[in-house]
Amino acid sequence: MRDQVEITYVTPLSGAFTKPKATDALEHLLQEKNIHIESDFAIERVDNENKKIIDYGGREIAFDLLVTVPTNKGDELIGRSGMGDDLNYVPTHKATLQAKNYNNIFVLGDASDIPASKAGSVAHFEAEILTGNILHFINKEPLKEEFDGHANCFIETGNGKALLIDFNYTHEPVEGSFPFAGIGPLSLLKENRMNHMGKLAFRWIYWNVLLKGTHIPFVSATMSEKGRNYEEITEH
Template sequence: MLMKKNLLILGAGTAGTMMANHLRKKMDLNQWSIKIVDQDPKHYYQPGFLFMPFGLYSDEDVVRPKRRLVGGRVEYIEAAVDRVDPDADRVLLQDGSVLDYDILIVATGTRPNPEETEGMTGSGWRKDVFEFYTYEGARALREQMAKWKGGKLVVHICEMPIKCPVAPLEFTFLADWWLGERGLRHVTEITYVTPLSGAFTKPTAAKILGHLLDEKKIHVVNDFNIARVDNEKKAIVSWDDREVPYDMLVTVPVNMGDPMVERSGFGDELNYVPTDKNTLQSKVKENIFVIGDATDAPTSKAGSVAHFEAEVLTENILRHIKGEPLKPDFDGHANCFIESGHGKGFLLDFNYDLEPVPGAFPVPGVGPFSLLGESQINHLGKLAFKWIYWHVLLKALPIPFIDHRMSYRGKKIPKELMKAKV
């Protein structure tokens, strides 16, 4: 019998699961075996964490077993990875066993590291200092929110880049709405603290979202680089000695790639893997590919990005096997719903060359979604997305009308941004 070749995927999150489901349908499984490794048995619908603190989603809404989401004919291995040995084309597991590979896909994501900031996991952790990027964190915050009587609510970002960069804004908008519903908005002062100079990373969207913060009477503190959390004083302190006091701090901790990347010796200072931003081949070795939050590509760390990347990477894996040149087809496309509260939402669509601008999506001139405009249908789109995520996206089925290449049609592009190839 012919020895099969091995394609190994590290990480069975959004990106890794999608890759397994694309490749098992496209690769010749008489010649290749596909294996996927992950240490955590539970797959979380991470966009749902945002809704949990407000009681809008239950625990059950956001959890499924990882193993079941990876389709048939893929070997699922529940184990922790020690490191990759690129020279020997093998992965060492923490239990001492070894997995050889011919092709490796790194899909180990990014995660919050609260211990990176002095004092953050101190005496106030999960008492008056919270985060909502983990299941445990979102649940703890929900309990505390239910007890809230008013005071200073501070929503804070430690450092960019972060996973789902719009989520802290959404949390702020939802908190404003939720507190209003409970008659607590007038006794709550909401402050949004960010290391950026505006409300968002991209100028046109920053202007529109900044205006919305203003309208909702949310204070904004810009250019705030946190040095430490002072648990005694209940204040965050910046490197230039500014202080923002809180009664409840909802922070987004420093995001970093998996420590496995650092142990393997090929990550950057945040443990992201140097990656060709268009082909998704790593700069480590030609048989190592990277997808999703694990890359150092200059686009958002978001599930939509992983979804678009998966289509390009699938094609490039098949090309790599055939010895054909890789296609530089990934354009940085990201597509993000933003909850703005009161049953409304925004939608952003952008790539490496063009920042989010107003328009209609996905059908030019028609929509039904409005880009960079607030609407009810955008909010409904976000809610519908949970079903799409579990039933379409992870199964690597195509989403109608939505291509991995960002469309320039249907967008109102300001003149000064026309440098982008339209």
């Protein structure tokens, strides 16, 4: 029934993906799937009676079925503890992962306010640096400013294909090979079957390697620039 259904993807961002480079490279996927994009739409309210959503500028979009993603927030527990910001995230130093207001607390994963993706890979990469810094703190040694915002995500695109993106605080995702420079076998920012196979293989790696805490030698906590055409981004 797909040909009888219109899908509109409405986002407060200027494109379909959080990273402009990814939007440039991947927006065609939405066109191929006949998904219409409405960007720069900061929703103000839902008018369920008249079946439309309205943004702060008064722009309206009609719907039959609305699927919304609420604002991503930290846990209320953090709010109640007084440690959080307005969104219940713990203000955290983005390179050392030490809480800004409590020097004996270190934060990783979705609980922190660092400008990295809220993703499993980020929590995983942070863990290595956080563990080291807790030990440095206990031993009264200087903390290492090592975390670079590294994120690495598969994006399933359907029909047995997937994308893989790799980026950090200062580098937009672009094309290249992963995890081995020039060899791959996975391709960055490209939709293909091999990436989907990589995603399926990752399921096994997750349960049998990552959860056991086994170190994967060729995937580092910080981002590798080898074999990739990364472009620096200036931080705001």
